[in-house]
Structure formats: C-alpha cells, structure tokens
Amino acid sequence: MKYFIVTYGCQMNVHESEKIAGILEGMGYECGQSREDADIIVFNTCAIREGAEDRVFGNVGNLKKQKKQNPNLIIVVCGCMTQKEQTASYLLKTFPFVDIVIGTFNLPNLAYYINAVKSGRQKDIWQEGDIDETQPYSRSSGDNAWVNIMQGCNNFCTYCIVPYVRGREKSRKEESILNEIKALIAEGNYKKFTLLGQNVNSYGNDLSDGVNFAKLLRDICRLDGDFTVSFMTSHPKDLSDELIDTIATEPKVEKYIHLPAQSGDNRILKLMNRKYTHEKYEEIIDKIRAKIPNCRITSDFIVGFPTETEEEFMRTMELVEKVRYDSIFAFMYSPREGTVASQMEGQIDEKVKHERVNKLLALSKKIQKEDNKS
Numbered sequence: 001m002k003y004f005i006v007t008y009g010c011q012m013n014v015h016e017s018e019k020i021a022g023i024l025e026g027m028g029y030e031c032g033q034s035r036e037d038a039d040i041i042v043f044n045t046c047a048i049r050e051g052a053e054d055r056v057f058g059n060v061g062n063l064k065k066q067k068k069q070n071p072n073l074i075i076v077v078c079g080c081m082t083q084k085e086q087t088a089s090y091l092l093k094t095f096p097f098v099d100i101v102i103g104t105f106n107l108p109n110l111a112y113y114i115n116a117v118k119s120g121r122q123k124d125i126w127q128e129g130d131i132d133e134t135q136p137y138s139r140s141s142g143d144n145a146w147v148n149i150m151q152g153c154n155n156f157c158t159y160c161i162v163p164y165v166r167g168r169e170k171s172r173k174e175e176s177i178l179n180e181i182k183a184l185i186a187e188g189n190y191k192k193f194t195l196l197g198q199n200v201n202s203y204g205n206d207l208s209d210g211v212n213f214a215k216l217l218r219d220i221c222r223l224d225g226d227f228t229v230s231f232m233t234s235h236p237k238d239l240s241d242e243l244i245d246t247i248a249t250e251p252k253v254e255k256y257i258h259l260p261a262q263s264g265d266n267r268i269l270k271l272m273n274r275k276y277t278h279e280k281y282e283e284i285i286d287k288i289r290a291k292i293p294n295c296r297i298t299s300d301f302i303v304g305f306p307t308e309t310e311e312e313f314m315r316t317m318e319l320v321e322k323v324r325y326d327s328i329f330a331f332m333y334s335p336r337e338g339t340v341a342s343q344m345e346g347q348i349d350e351k352v353k354h355e356r357v358n359k360l361l362a363l364s365k366k367i368q369k370e371d372n373k374s
C-alpha cells in the first residue's frame, strides 16, 4: 500500500507532513512516487492566502476520476484550511468523494480516521488540542531536521488567519525539545536543526519555568555534536537584545534572521496590529548589523493592505531600499474570512496590488544583484 502527500504552505506544514508520513508508515503504508499509484492521498493544506486555497480546491477536484476508477482510494484533506469549519463543510459538500476532512488539531488521530473509513465510516471533527508529542515523524529533509518548538500565535495581526486555525501559543517543554534533538544527534544523520514556531521569540511565555527562546538556543548549543541551529519565524516586537547577543556569540547558531516587517508605513503597521513602528524596526536592524556583521536578513511584506495609499506603499519601498535585505517575500493582501482586516473599508484593487508587488520585488531583485556583485 502506497501513500502520497501533497504539502502546501509553510515549513510548519512541511514538518507536519513528516508526521503524517510517520503515522502512515506506522500503519504499513510506503511512500509512493505519484498520485496515480497511491492508495491514500493526503492534502496538507494552507489557508494563509486565497491562492493557496484555490490550488487545493483545483487539485482535490482533479481526483474525482481517479477515485471513480479506484473506489478504494482514500482521500484526506487536512491542515489549516480544514481547521475552518465553513471551509471543511464546503469541501465535503463540493467533493463528496473526499473521505476524511480533519483540522490541524486532529492530525494525531489520523490513523483512527483512516481505520474508520476502512470500516465504512467518515469523520470530520474539529477540536482544540495540545501539542502532540505522541506521533512519530518520518523525516525527509536531508541533513536538516525540522523541530517544532511551539504551536499557535497570540498576536492577531489583523490580516492573518493563523491564530484562528492554529490556536493560541503553546510552547513545548524545553526538556522535551532537548531530548528530541539529542536523539536526532545520536541518529547521526543531521547537520542542522531548524526550530519552528509562528513566533519563536515568545517561546516560553506560557511556561512557568522561566525559560525563554534565547536560553533554549543556548541550551541546544551546549549539546555535544557537530551541528548548526537556525529558526523561524521572528516577530520584531519580541526580538530581544538577549537573543541578538546569543545569535552573535554562539558559533552553532546560523547568522540568519527572518524578520517580517510587513510594511514600512506606520499607519498601515498600526492597522495591521503589528505593535512596532518602522523607526523601531530599523533600530532592531541596526542592532543586528552592529552585533552580527554579515548576518543574513530576510523579510515578508504585504502590499495592498486595505486603505494603503501609493505614498504609504512608497514607505515600504524605502524600507526595503534602506535595509537591503538578502531576499524578501512580497504578497498581495488577501482578505481572509473572520479576520479584522477583511471587514475594513477601502479594500484595494487587484490591479494596484499587482503593480505594487511587482515594483517591490523588482526593487529587491535589483538590490540583491548589486550586493551580489559587491
């Protein structure tokens, strides 16, 4: 029996697909080469922008014929999209040949749902849950091992669906993270550990033992072994001096920070609920550059946030020009149902969003070219 997993979205999802693979291998499935020869196909979905959701709808829809030819094929849709009850019921209604639709919190129970389908039942359930540490991972990212350190987000940036589909911040216990990494070092296959969380800088805030992200990093560096460690993603409002010092002084920590700015304009940043100004952001960048020469810095930007004027967009261009990022991701704002920004007046025309995203990407490309040359 073969499985095939299609993953959309961020590294968190890539890592969760390794868990899905672990669960399926535990049930006797092997990794297949294509959808066509699979007995079970899993779509691990992303809800961050409309485009990501549309791709899932298209790809799931395309399986209708395959399911007709092979009624024993099991089709699973899981991840952030299906954590939203409305989207999950829409999926079930529109694509009745899909067998299992489960949200992010239900992933550890995947084997249960597959067995339920095999015995003729279909399940779709949502629940709030704890971080799962019970299910195995089948890692497939070469000599890099993803290590989840926390789930969820408390920030409620007004454009973002993540807090709704991933719940509130929950940190894993430090001991359990260290034990996982120790075991991975002992396996001998990994040269790099990438710590994952929606906002790693607030790691430990919900724990009572006084651990924070900088301490976790230092404790990981103290483990014996020849490896490097990196992490994503950082929120500028929580990036502490202690963390910058730790990155600067620990040889095992990669000199790389992904620090999403989202916008260079203070009014837009406020509307986004980002809790910093562009001046504050630039201050952090200056600190990083002063303490960690040659640190790679990358960022995310959203253009066409509701009411964003041409002038305000130019503030974003100016920030990119000033910081000279190693690379950036630029996204056109995509209204997500249930978020504050999706209800705001002054939604921006798609054509304008396109123009702005192209301008921003062109600028960043030009800067990279110049810097590569030098």
Ligand code: 5AD
Pocket (backbone or CB within 6 Å): 048, 049, 159, 160, 161, 260, 262, 300, 301, 302, 331, 332, 333, 334, 335, 336
């Ligand atoms: N529209 C466009 N981009 C978004 N992001 C998050 N939500 C949205 C949205 N509604 C972007 C942010 C974030 C990255 C992962 O995705 O830039 O940092």
Ligand code: SF4
Pocket (backbone or CB within 6 Å): 153, 154, 155, 156, 157, 160, 161, 162, 163, 198, 199, 235
């Ligand atoms: Fe979304 Fe903001 Fe949380 Fe990042 S920090 S996951 S953008 S709500």
